[in-house]
Amino acid sequence: MYEFDWSSIPGALPFLWEGMKVTLVITVQAVLIGIVWGTLLAMMRLSPIKALSWFAAGYVNLFRAVPLVMVLLWFFLIVPEFVGQLFNIPRGTDMRLSSAMAGFALFESAYYSEIIRAGIQSVPKGQISAASALGMTYSQAMRLVVLPQAFRNMVPLLLTQGIILFQDTSLVYVSALADFFGAAYKVGDRDGRLVEMLLFAGAVYFVICFSASLLVKRLQKKYSTA
């Protein structure tokens, strides 16, 4: 029978917190960039200009058809080479965090753009007509009338996608970057207490994600009754 020994956890907490910071940084910036770039992609996709629409469709389909781990590996292995040459960054500079951040942001944008596209399409067409009839240009109608309503409808979905993203950040282990999961793994391996540490890390993920999704549910209820 395996004997659990949790005694190494308290001492590991500062190191784990460092990892959690990496996880949060990647999550937050990917959500923010994902929403901004995703909104632009969604607007391109819905635009009457064929070239923009095709570009956005191609982008979204490409990223949605490739596993996230692979995208992260590309960004980890290939991109730093090019960027390093381009900006004259000395070889061997640690670019793991920036490549991971770029990979996540570009990957998540594809998913966010689909959520946002659905949100834009959920706003009745008459709203654009009304805005246009008042003399607004297409971009004014989008900015002032359609997008604010679309985002209000989308808040729960955007947050849920953020929770999924928070979990997916653990995939940065492919680049040996010490996010929360990576930090737990390293510490557990060092102390010979891998099982306990990973169970503990799992519990932390569960508590954070589960309470976050409860919050989203409450928010959803509040919005739907408002």
Next chain:
Amino acid sequence: MIKITNVSKHYGDFKVLTDCTTSVSKGEVIVVCGPSGSGKSTLIKCVNGLEPFQAGEIFVDGTSVGDPKTNLSKLRAKVGMVFQNFELFPHMSITQNLAIAQVKVLGRSQEEAMDKGLKLLDRVGLKAQAAKFPGQLSGGQQQRVAIARALAMDPICMLFDEPTSALDPEMVNEVLDVMTELAHEGMTMMCVTHEMGFAKRVADRVIFMDQGRIVEDDSKEEFFANPRSERAQQFLAKILHH
């Protein structure tokens, strides 16, 4: 003011409008009626370019609507439009609904726009609702706000696209009253509506459409007394029975 000449529109093989010609002079009130699917809403939406058309010409205040060089946004800012489903902006308060286009399109100051909005709100009898949101108002109230919103742009003419069709019967009159008052003040109006009582009281001319064609275009006296086409006779017989 509005001049429609040989306008035709089709979706693929399906003809929505065929060779429509009519005009509206300054201060005139025109009622456009006809069975559903006759193209009357489409025609009125062509006037401010919300619907494109393939053939013919429409001039509003001397500007060609179909000309690709025309700045449609600029033209639309001068033409007020009221929709069947009100289309107030649900995420803005009533005052914001009234002010936003004045500020963003006409470049008026926030205070000036608010002022004007409140005055118009008072005129349609809804000053007390200024701080509310559209969802808190009845249909009739929403439509009156929508009319005030269009008037806030100081339009040279107003288009009404079935403004009372989505309303409960007891709210129809409050909206028609506002429209009647507007007509008496000399506003140029083109109204798609089934309200024949309104047409009889207020209209100068009545246009009857069927299957995308303008079948009758007459003074209201002539139209109601002796409609020439069989289709209009049937339509009137049915609609005036109630």
